[in-house]
Amino acid sequence: MxxxxxxxxxxxxxxxxxxxxxxxxxxxxxxxxxxxxxxxxxxxxxxxxxxxxxxxxxxxxxxxxxxxxxxxxxxxxxxxxxxxxxxxxxxxxxxxxxxxxxxxxxxxxxxxxxxxxxxRLDTRDLSSVDVDEACRVIGQLLTTLRRPPHPRVPRLVDYAARQADELRTAPSVIPRRYLDQAAALARELVARPPAEERLLHTDLHYANVLGGRRSPWLAIDPKPMVGDPAFEVAPALWNRAEELGTGSQVRWSLRRRLEIICEHAGIDEGRARAWTIVREADNALEVAGDPTARDRISLAVMIIKAMND
Structure with missing residues (x-):
């Protein structure tokens, strides 16, 4: 065994x-x-x-x-x-x-x-699919997965409240202004809730979408929460980071991914950018104690910059 x-x-x-x-x-x-x-x-x-x-x-x-x-x-x-x-x-x-x-x-x-x-699903995923097409698939899946809240699933507002407190007092693993911005956004997003809350996957990136026999693409491995659908976009931005390019191309690549997903999922782009800033500041804090995580922290800063510009 x-x-x-x-x-x-x-x-x-x-x-x-x-x-x-x-x-x-x-x-x-x-x-x-x-x-x-x-x-x-x-x-x-x-x-x-x-x-x-x-x-x-x-x-x-x-x-x-x-x-x-x-x-x-x-x-x-x-x-x-x-x-x-x-x-x-x-x-x-x-x-x-x-x-x-x-x-x-x-x-x-x-x-x-x-x-x-x-x-049982296929082993093929979206990692090798053209990134624009992969983002369209993710946007369409987010629409299909949109269901009413489940009472026993953790709520995004509770996560946001914890993160606002942690980010405000966190050490400066990324520039202090980004931590302060993320803390403020976490509070603001909760204070201005979306028109509807839904059951969220929260980790819908390219490797978590597999080919199916009864449907071309199906989601796996959810980390469920209930809340704002705009929270869903960020994982598709920080994954496949090696394809973002360099210099000014990075911002263009990130914003294009975000725009495609939001268009196909009916998600507000401004809220998606704001949640991405919160999530990337959180990601940076998570790996702050890892001496090998310098590249991941640099990626977080790049993404936050792209969401602000």
Missing amino acids: IDLIPLHFAHHIAGVEADGYVSGEEWLQHLPGLLRDLLAEWELEPIGRSMSGHCSVVVPVRLLGPGRGSVGVAGDAVLKVSWPHPEAATEALALQTWNGHGAARLVRADPSRFALLLE
Whole structure:
């Protein structure tokens, strides 16, 4: 069973500190038994090499018992088991709400064990698709995923209130004026709420959109929140950063991505720029203690500048 856990993933997760639940090292000790139990209880047969994300193991499986029809004639699916942390705690709720519309279909879930059985998608994603077309796809998916708020999903206004306080008192890992601006914007965006709040994916970037069999593109791996749809745009700006160009081209590339997504998702560009500033200041704070994160902090500054110009 240990073969179902990629070695690079085991090495990474073993060094992760607890975030509301257990440490990565403690969870890893129980993971082989957890996978064994889930495969047996849900009548699943592993049929391929396991994959992994930042915090989860994904095992290609075939359903041997009931439910085969829900994932196609072959009964292929994937078993996803995540290291317990707050962002993963409500993933099943979001997938249930979308019910396969714009996102991977949820077949079965055990939230107490952070385990999901999902339809199997292709391995191709938007990372190698022309970036303008990829942004159009993301904008269209954001429209499809727009659903009423779920009462058990964390609220964006609470995140914004925490960030306003943290940014205001944070050390100057990026220019102080940007931290102060981000803190002020977080408060202002909450004080001027959008016309409607919706269930948000919050991490819809190019690698989190996979090719599907019943639909050309489907979203995976949500980090659900409820709030302003304009919060959704930023991940498509900071990903594929190597394609932004240099000099004045960087601003043009970032603003073009933002404009395409906002046009196809019906999102206000001004609010999208403002939330991007807040999120990038937050990203810079997150990696501030990492001596290898200088490039990520520089990217945050570039994006904030582009959103201001």
